[in-house]
Amino acid sequence: MSFEKLNLDERLLKAVAACGFEKPTPIQEQAIPVILDGEDLMGSAQTGTGKTAAFVLPILHQLINRPPVKKGIGPRCLVVGPTRELAQQVEKDTTTFTKFINIKQGSVVGGVSYGPQIQILTRSLDVLIATPGRLLDHMGQGRVDYSRLEFLVLDEADRMLDMGFIGDIRKIVGAVPEARQTLLFSATLEGPVLRMAKTFLNEPESIQLTTNQQNHDQIDQRIHWADDVKHKHNLLRHYVAEEELSQALIFTATKRGADELVNQLNRKGQKAAVMHGDLRQSARKQTMDEMHHGRIKLLVATDIAARGLDFKNISHVFNFDLPNSAEDYIHRIGRTGRASASGTAISLVCRKDWDYLVSIERLTGKKLKRDMIEGLEPISKEPKIRSTLGNAGRSWKPSRRGSLKRRLR
Ligand code: ADP
Ligand code: MG
Numbered sequence: 001m002s003f004e005k006l007n008l009d010e011r012l013l014k015a016v017a018a019c020g021f022e023k024p025t026p027i028q029e030q031a032i033p034v035i036l037d038g039e040d041l042m043g044s045a046q047t048g049t050g051k052t053a054a055f056v057l058p059i060l061h062q063l064i065n066r067p068p069v070k071k072g073i074g075p076r077c078l079v080v081g082p083t084r085e086l087a088q089q090v091e092k093d094t095t096t097f098t099k100f101i102n103i104k105q106g107s108v109v110g111g112v113s114y115g116p117q118i119q120i121l122t123r124s125l126d127v128l129i130a131t132p133g134r135l136l137d138h139m140g141q142g143r144v145d146y147s148r149l150e151f152l153v154l155d156e157a158d159r160m161l162d163m164g165f166i167g168d169i170r171k172i173v174g175a176v177p178e179a180r181q182t183l184l185f186s187a188t189l190e191g192p193v194l195r196m197a198k199t200f201l202n203e204p205e206s207i208q209l210t211t212n213q214q215n216h217d218q219i220d221q222r223i224h225w226a227d228d229v230k231h232k233h234n235l236l237r238h239y240v241a242e243e244e245l246s247q248a249l250i251f252t253a254t255k256r257g258a259d260e261l262v263n264q265l266n267r268k269g270q271k272a273a274v275m276h277g278d279l280r281q282s283a284r285k286q287t288m289d290e291m292h293h294g295r296i297k298l299l300v301a302t303d304i305a306a307r308g309l310d311f312k313n314i315s316h317v318f319n320f321d322l323p324n325s326a327e328d329y330i331h332r333i334g335r336t337g338r339a340s341a342s343g344t345a346i347s348l349v350c351r352k353d354w355d356y357l358v359s360i361e362r363l364t365g366k367k368l369k370r371d372m373i374e375g376l377e378p379i380s381k382e383p384k385i386r387s388t389l390g391n392a393g394r395s396w397k398p399s400r401r402g403s404l405k406r407r408l409r
Contacts, residue, residue: 006032009061011100016057019096025050027209032058034205040182042197044189045209047334048310051155051185052093055079059151059183060094063126064101073121074145075106075128080135080172081155082163084109084281085288085309087129090155094127103127110134111281118143132160132168139175146176154200157186158193158327163304166196173200187334188327216364219333219343223357224371225378226350232320233264235348235376239318240270240298243344246315247291249335250300253321258300261320265298272298275305303328306335319347322356326363329356346371354383 002023003016024032027045034041035058045051059077068076081087087109094105105127106120117134121143138144152173154160160169173182182204184197189208197204226232240248252258255276265272273287273296284305290296291311299306303323314336323329329347336343347368349357361367370382 001029006057007036008032008057009064009101011064012057012060012097015097015099015101016053018099021053025054027051027207028054028057030207030209031055034207035059035181035183036061038062038181040201040204041207042184042186042189042194042201042204043207043209044186045207047187047331049209052090053097055153055155055183055185056090056094056097059127059153060097060101060103062150063103069148069150071124072145072148073124074148075125076148077127077151077153078146078149078172078176079127079129079153079155080132080160080169081129082131082159082165083304084111084131085284085305086156087131089310091129094129105129108134108138111284121145124148132165132172136168136171139171144175149176150180152176152180152182154182154184154196157184157196158188159186159304161192161196162325162328166192169196169200187331216330216333216345219336219345220369221333221345221347222369222371223347223349224373224376225380225382226348227378227380228350231376231378232348232350233261235373236261236318236320237265237268237270238373238376239316239346240265243316243346245297247294247296247311247313248298248316248318249306249311249314249332250298250318250320251306251323251332252300252302253323255302257321258302262300265300270298272296272300275299275301277302277304303332306332309335311335315343317343317345319345322347322349322353322360324356326356326360329360330363349382351380 003013006024027043028050031041031043031054035055043051043054063076079090081090087107091105091107103126106125108117108128108130110131110133117138121138154169182201184201186193189197224235226235250261252261255278258274258276262272262274275284275287291299294313317333317336319332323332333345336345
């Protein structure tokens with residue numbers, strides 16, 4: 001399958017070719033025709049599989065090939081995502097694809113000044129990319145005009161739910177026109193995400209390229225049992241020194257834990273940088289640039305800070321703490337072994353992580369390999385595995401809304 005077969009505008013195809021994409025990824029191949037058809041869509045595919053282009057390209061196609069509902073200020077398309085880094089990445093991708101067309105885009109994210117954003121909102125815009133908090137801020141001041149809105153995209157919907165944005169999203173969805181095309185993308189489509197999709201989307205098509213049992217077979221997954229935090233520090237330093245590592249993402253459970261770990265590593269001469277939500281935007285951006293240029297080898301991050309970041313050269317993911325959901329584990333390790341390259345994911349597991357390990361092994365359906373490093377053997381022992389639990393799905397009621405096709409007629 002080639003991009004040419006997807007009936008996208010020539011100018012978009014030219015931009016796609018210019019950025020070196022040879023053929024669409026599976027989610028792109030399946031989602032683009034549905035979106036071009038004007039259908040609502042909920043799509044899931046693992047991190048790094050090209051979901052951004054899967055919605056940006058067909059939306060751009062429609063924006064340049066049909067007239068707006070009306071002239072005036074406000075965006076025709078709103079993309080909402082969980083973090084400013086993610087928003088910036090969507091913005092960057094959109095810029096790439098609009099190389100040969102005239103599209104006005106802007107972003108409204110937290111951590112940067114209001115002035116330019118207020119300017120943007122008083123103009124006629126094609127694409128507005130936003131994080132929920134700042135967008136609601138502006139909406140509260142009556143600064144956002146949605147009367148021209150045709151597309152709403154909820155990107156990384158699972159993460160927005162994890163971050164507690166459901167109330168914000170409800171307000172945003174409540175403020176935009178009912179007749180619109182709504183797209184929701186997520187790494188997984190189940191439980192609360194599925195319910196959210198069914199509430200906000202209109203008879204959506206569903207494309208699911210992930211399952212719970214996503215095994216990440218190309219990733220060498222191991223755990224090492226640890227007695228305590230000090231033991232974890234020793235183990236991590238050993239791995240960082242001994243593994244053949246190009247770049248590593250190291251996850252901690254808390255921002256404080258991240259700071260402590262970075263200090264530890266730096267004190268022992270293993271230079272590391274940190275990324276979490278308390279850092280200033282300029283510091284985060286600098287760290288991102290240094291990661292992209294390979295000047296940082298070790299990046300310690302919390303889940304939220306690392307979400308959606310696209311680093312191509314990650315050879316190792318370390319879980320200094322295990323995440324408290326098995327889905328997060330899958331997201332985290334998905335940062336390595338991207339494309340077809342293989343990767344390594346090593347988790348340091350102590351008593352407090354044990355329950356999480358059980359749920360991860362239950363979700364992936366396999367027992368992770370146990371490492372044992374000579375000289376760093378744990379004194380404590382891993383408990384014996386317990387019985388497993390299932391989780392039942394809940395029912396939902398689909399919503400009814402007017403269709404965009406009707407509104408455009
Ligand atoms: P996701 O949102 O699914 O996590 P992204 O949209 O961020 O993934 O894409 C991940 C990476 O893959 C990006 O660097 C993007 O430029 C690249 N990419 C996307 N589509 C293609 C394609 N068709 N061919 C090659 N690379 C692609
Ligand atoms: Mg994405």
